[in-house]
Amino acid sequence: MKYYIIAGEASGDLHGSNLIKAIQQEDQNADIRCWGGDLMQNAGGTLAKHYKEMAFMGFLEVVKNLNSIFKNISFCKDDIASFEPDVVIFIDFSGFNLRIAKWAYEQNFTTNYYISPQVWASRASRVQKIKKYINQMYVILPFEKDFYAQYNYDVSYVGHPLLDAIAVAEKIDFDSFVAKHKLSPNKKIIALLPGSRKQEVEKMLGIMLATADNYPKYQFVIAGAPSLDDTFYQKFTSTKDVHFVSNQTYPLLQNAHAALVTSGTATLETALFKVPQVVCYKGNWISYQIAKRIITLDYISLVNLIMDKEVVKELIQNNLNSKNLNHELNKILEDAHRQVVLKQYEILEQKLGGVGASKKAAQLIVKNL
Structure with a gap:
């Protein structure tokens, strides 16, 4: 059968790649065309468009790039029509995907949503x-099934695919990691995960780096996103005694003692690697003013949302400053507080239901076809 998968960012590329592998196990004749990234392409998908061409963040940034977005929508519709898939599978990326879903459904294509x-x-x-417009929905967070039930919409909970990705990630010990990246073998690592889009990295990384000078006994290491060129980070690292690793987020988290993390999927990844963290977010002022008026949640990090309480500290907008960041980093470096956080991480992992999300989703997709 023919599958058309649309992901629009780095996390979608990761989960899309594992879904592609799982679909291929269920359907050995699968013909898969996709919007995504290198991981989905390497997994066996034929890449129609790279997510790097679509990574616009925030309301203002979207408005500025409307022309590109409309061109992408038009190209996507034409490409789907030409490919004639048995199913179109959407991965998160709602602003774009829901527009395509409406069109695809009206053209009588089967529509599935994963994540x-x-x-x-x-x-x-x-x-x-x-x-x-969506024939089947496969959700990855434990509370989502109950949420949709309030609207009389039956969805399938398959578990979280990050558990799959982490389970198969290559393991590298501390000594090997620091040797490979020319780090100090005598200092514990504080990981900096500033995001995967230029706009958010430019907004977040300077604030994170301002903290580094206060912790000479630790080494700060920036996780470079696969969506950004290494040269982009040079302006941040040239004036600071910090280190940089490219596309090595999982090895970095395996060996980190603590982390400063921009809100998003990375907060959950950091928790699953059992690294105490401070969650950071600061957006464009106008975008933030709009967002806070439409977002109804008590928390922004997946860790706290899943646990339904504050497990990790969230510093948002004006609360994200050097004073508060130093205070919260000090707390997660203290052993007593660390043990409380790590115990909550164990409960979090149990709530997510174990490995196998990609396989479950693939089985349901193929079965329903």
């Missing part, structure tokens, strides 16, 4: 579009 848009966080009215 729900965060409709439980804002603009819940989108549920009505999902109910109307």
Whole structure:
């Protein structure tokens, strides 16, 4: 059968790649065309468009790039029509995907959604579009099934695919990691995960780096995103005694003692690697003013949302400053507080239901076809 998969960012590329592998196990004759990245392409998908061409973040950034977005939508529709898939599979990326889903459904293509848009966080009215235009929804967070049930929409909970990705990640010990990246073998690592888009990295990394001077006994290491060129980070590292590793987030987290993390999927990844963290977020002022008026959640990090309480500290907008960041970093470096956080991480992992999300989703997709 023919599968058309659309992911629009680095995390979608990761989960899309594992879904492609799982589909190939279920359907050995699978013909897969995709929007995604290098991981999806390497897994066996034929890449129609790279997510680097679509990574616009925030309301202002979207407005500035409307022309490119409309061109991408038009190209995507033409490409799907030409490929004639048995199913179109959407991975998160709701602003783009829900527009394509409406068109695809009206063209009588089967539509599946893997990794729900965060409709439980804002603009819940989108549920009505999902109910109307999506034939099957596969969710990855334990509370999402109950959320959709409130709208009389039956969805399938398959577990979280990050557990799959982490389970198969190559393991590298501390000595090997520091030797490979020319780090100090005598200093513990504080990982900096500033995000995967230029706009958010430029906004977040300077704030994170301002903290580094206060912790000479530790070494700070920036996780370079696969979506960005290494040269992009040079302006941040040239004036600071910090280190940089490219596309090595999982090995970095395996060996980190603590982390400063931009809100997003990385907060959950950091927790699953059992690294105490401070969650950071600061957006464009106008974008933030709009967002805080439509987002209805008590927390922004996946860790706290899943646990339904504050496990990790969130520093948002004006609260994200050097004073608060130093205070919270000091706390997660203290052994007593660390043990409390690590115990909560264990409970978090149990809530996610174990490995196998990609396989479960693939089995249901193929079975339903």
